[in-house]
Amino acid sequence: MVSCVLKDTSKSCFPMAKDYYSILGVPKSASQDEIKKAFRKLAHEHHPDKKGGNEGLFKEASEAYSVLSDDKKRAEYDSFGSGFGSQGGQGGGFNAQDFSGFDFSQFTNGQGGFEFDLGDIFGDMFGGGRGRTPRGRDLSMDVDISFEESVFGVDKEVKIYKTSKCKLCDGSGAKKGTQLNTCPVCAGKGKVHEVRRSIMGSFSTSRTCETCGGIGKVPKEKCENCHGKGLEKREELIAIHIPSGIENNEMIRVTGYGEAIAGGITGDLYLKVHVRKHSLFVKDGANLRMDLKVKLTDTLLGANYSIKTLDGDVLLSIPEGTYHNEELRIRGKGVSTGGGKRGDIIATIFVQIPKKIPKDVKKLVEELREMGI
Numbered sequence: 391m392v393s394c395v396l397k398d399t400s401k402s403c404f405p406m407a408k409d410y411y412s413i414l415g416v417p418k419s420a421s422q423d424e425i426k427k428a429f430r431k432l433a434h435e436h437h438p439d440k441k442g443g444n445e446g447l448f449k450e451a452s453e454a455y456s457v458l459s460d461d462k463k464r465a466e467y468d469s470f471g472s473g474f475g476s477q478g479g480q481g482g483g484f485n486a487q488d489f490s491g492f493d494f495s496q497f498t499n500g501q502g503g504f505e506f507d508l509g510d511i512f513g514d515m516f517g518g519g520r521g522r523t524p525r526g527r528d529l530s531m532d533v534d535i536s537f538e539e540s541v542f543g544v545d546k547e548v549k550i551y552k553t554s555k556c557k558l559c560d561g562s563g564a565k566k567g568t569q570l571n572t573c574p575v576c577a578g579k580g581k582v583h584e585v586r587r588s589i590m591g592s593f594s595t596s597r598t599c600e601t602c603g604g605i606g607k608v609p610k611e612k613c614e615n616c617h618g619k620g621l622e623k624r625e626e627l628i629a630i631h632i633p634s635g636i637e638n639n640e641m642i643r644v645t646g647y648g649e650a651i652a653g654g655i656t657g658d659l660y661l662k663v664h665v666r667k668h669s670l671f672v673k674d675g676a677n678l679r680m681d682l683k684v685k686l687t688d689t690l691l692g693a694n695y696s697i698k699t700l701d702g703d704v705l706l707s708i709p710e711g712t713y714h715n716e717e718l719r720i721r722g723k724g725v726s727t728g729g730g731k732r733g734d735i736i737a738t739i740f741v742q743i744p745k746k747i748p749k750d751v752k753k754l755v756e757e758l759r760e761m762g763i
Contacts, residue, residue: 410454524654537668543634563620564609603652676733
């Protein structure tokens with residue numbers, strides 16, 4: 391294996407006999423997505439800034455990815471095998487200038503080598519990055535409501551046990567009446583920087599200061615309730631509004647009601663709404679649908695039927711000559727659409743045909759048939 395120290399970043403340095411596919415743990419037929427996923431997994435596992443990380447394996451994975459993620463370089467590598475990188479200097483092996491699209495000449499330290507911050511390159515990969523505010527964990531829970539509540543909307547209170555800002559110190563971690571001092575470890579920056587050296591140059595990495603939790607301040611005297619953490623576990627009663635017209639299994643996002651985190655933004659609460667079924671109605675957008683069984687004679691002669699709506703009983707007129715599966719509307723008794731407007735109730739008519747009829751009635755029906763009715 392060839393090792394080199396990159397002093398002139400315009401030149402490339404290639405190990406000559408490495409199986410890049412084996413390094414990433416993917417077959418030669420792997421897609422670009424599979425290669426990217428494999429690299430991210432290895433980079434996360436071996437990142438030198440992580441506890442237990444392995445700088446050598448991290449560099450190997452990065453080298454393999456820089457070749458296999460580029461279609462042209464990958465094709466040349468597949469063609470030339472161990473000779474890859476020696477084809478007139480055009481092999482395109484592990485070149486610092488090509489790594490993740492960064493031009494390392496911008497990070498030269500004036501001593502022939504170069505410096506850059508890994509947080510700038512891998513920030514998105516590891517869920518952080520320089521200048522990104524930490525965020526508390528999102529929470530989720532289920533809420534059951536009645537059909538009527540889903541139509542008209544409802545205000546509810548839910549109980550949730552979560553990490554919240556300490557009530558006594560309001561999240562500062564300091565005893566009431568005492569001050570906060572600048573953190574002696576991070577000098578008030580909230581991050582601790584480390585410089586690591588490798589054959590690629592000097593890597594500057596950063597992590598959240600464990601002493602102040604990224605706040606940059608530490609309490610002179612700790613709060614007796616949270617012991618200086620600024621956080622406590624407690625049950626909270628949260629008032630929520632469920633809007634009219636919400637559907638079964640819809641989600642409601644309540645911003646800022648997830649778990650709190652020191653020096654960061656509180657997460658969100660997601661509520662999954664379960665709507666209980668109604669014995670008569672089914673929602674169809676802003677309308678309510680129902681089936682209405684009607685006697686044959688009422689469809690022929692007309693009649694009025696009392697319907698139990700969500701607003702109380704109303705009379706629905708069945709016109710003469712109403713046919714099976716015809717739809718009749720009760721306007722303005724459906725789901726609220728805002729501005730005082732509501733959808734309708736749509737009643738689908740199901741004509742009840744008697745299985746047996748008396749002889750005298752049958753004779754009358756036969757006469758109707760002879761009349762062409």
